[in-house]
Amino acid sequence: MRIAVLYWSKSGNTEKVANAIKEASEEKEHDVFFKKCEGPDENNDIDYFDYDLIFAGSPTYQWLSPKPFYDFLHDKFNKHKKEGLIKLKSPIIEGKNAVMFCTYSGPHTGINEAIPLTKYNGQFFEHIGFNILGEWHIVGEFHGSEENSTQGKLGDIRGLPSREDLDKVKSSVFEILEQIKK
Numbered sequence: 228m229r230i231a232v233l234y235w236s237k238s239g240n241t242e243k244v245a246n247a248i249k250e251a252s253e254e255k256e257h258d259v260f261f262k263k264c265e266g267p268d269e270n271n272d273i274d275y276f277d278y279d280l281i282f283a284g285s286p287t288y289q290w291l292s293p294k295p296f297y298d299f300l301h302d303k304f305n306k307h308k309k310e311g312l313i314k315l316k317s318p319i320i321e322g323k324n325a326v327m328f329c330t331y332s333g334p335h336t337g338i339n340e341a342i343p344l345t346k347y348n349g350q351f352f353e354h355i356g357f358n359i360l361g362e363w364h365i366v367g368e369f370h371g372s373e374e375n376s377t378q379g380k381l382g383d384i385r386g387l388p389s390r391e392d393l394d395k396v397k398s399s400v401f402e403i404l405e406q407i408k409k
């Protein structure tokens with residue numbers, strides 16, 4: 228299977244998750260295209276339809292993706308729109324799957340700060356016929372803010388995501404790969 232891991236990360240939490248996804252996929256001997264997306268895909272190097280499974284993730288900043296990743300998704304969507312790929316009823320294309328993931332610190336309202344991001348980002352894929360197989364929200368330390376990392380809704384989140392959290396991500400990847408195989 229051809230798998231793409233498209234992500235953005237500033238302080239490394241999301242990158243750890245992206246790496247865990249890559250590791251798990253490679254352990255099962257799939258080809259992985261791994262890319263930190265820093266904004267619009269100017270040269271059009273990435274074609275979603277080249278992949279059977281796309282993992283797309285970023286940190287949450289005010290419940291959505293930060294500008295580099297947000298711009299990447301928007302740019303792709305605008306190109307797909309121009310190509311006439313956004314159809315009414317968004318028919319599912321067999322064999323095209325995606326998983327949305329994010330890391331978040333949830334200092335105010337916990338996981339509700341992360342859910343809008345995966346729902347929103349998923350729309351960029353569902354609109355072109357991808358089947359959304361998962362929405363993953365992984366807690367990560369709020370680097371640079373001890374208060375947000377210790378006094379927030381989720382308590383002491385320093386050091387997260389932990390090795391155990393990343394192993395859980397890998398198990399979830401294995402489950403998705405099994406699911407698609409059937």
Ligand SMILES: Cc1cc2nc3c(=O)[nH]c(=O)nc-3n(C[C@H](O)[C@H](O)[C@H](O)COP(=O)(O)O)c2cc1C
Pocket residue numbers: 235236237238239240241242285286287288289290330331332333334340341366367368369370
């Ligand atoms: C500018 C900024 C804004 C953030 N806003 C939120 C937020 O609204 N809600 C939240 O849960 N976490 C917020 N965070 C925390 C990050 O989402 C979280 O720490 C994430 O794991 C960082 O990922 P990264 O290490 O891949 O950059 C914010 C972090 C920064 C730096």
